[in-house]
Amino acid sequence: MSGKRTTTVGSVVVLIVLIVIGYFLTREEGSEPPSPTGAPTSGPAAPGDDPAAQLAALTVAPEGKMTGYSRDRFPHWSSQGDSCDTREVVLQRQGTDVRTDSACKATSGTWTSPYDGVVVEDAGKLDIDHTVALAEAWRSGADKWTDEERGKFANDLGGLQLIAVTASSNRSKGDQDAAKWKPPAESYWCTYARAVVSVKTLYSLTVDEAERDALATMLKTC
Secondary structure, X not given: OHHHHHHHHHHHHHHHHHHHHHHHHHHHHOOOOOOOOOOOOOOOXXXXXXXXXHHHHOOEOXXXXXXXXXXXXXXXXXXXXXXXXXXXXXXXXXXXXXXXXXXXXXXXXXEEOOOOOOEEOOHHHEEEEEOOOHHHHHHOOHHHOOHHHHHHHHOOOOOOOEEEEEHHHHHHHOOOOOOOOOOOOHHHHHHHHHHHHHHHHHOOOOEOHHHHHHHHHHHOOO
């Protein structure tokens, strides 16, 4: 009798352990529900994802209107601690031998602007570009987000959304999408298209037909 009782007790213990493990695994997987507006709740899309497949999966829709748009609806640049804001963090991350003052401002360093290949040694000549421009995001679905969600988008240091480039290249781009503007350096087209597709995938933003076709063309250079 004692042997059967021990076997039964052991089976019950194993069953309880399996139930507990399953409970915590379920909680971990469901701990961060997706944002209803498409704004991310975690890091960037997996780098191994096929950009062509991601592009094909994006919703194709005509661009929305600019009604209600303002850059102030995308609060930036936010504080990142140690007197640094988002702009200064991007400059430090992308530059070489970057030195900063007590206010975290870059006082020296070297940067290569990937849009045009220009080497810059004065941080004041650089802009921090949003790969998917703020107004383009607005026309692609961000008009339905909250200002807090738009602020996260405008200060996204975790993915491919922020990049230091020459002021001239950034201003020639403006708020245009890939159908209307491409980096002057064709060698960067692959990287640029992958970045745009990654950002639009992560934030569930739409593309119009012309933009989709332009991105597909640039991806063919990869």
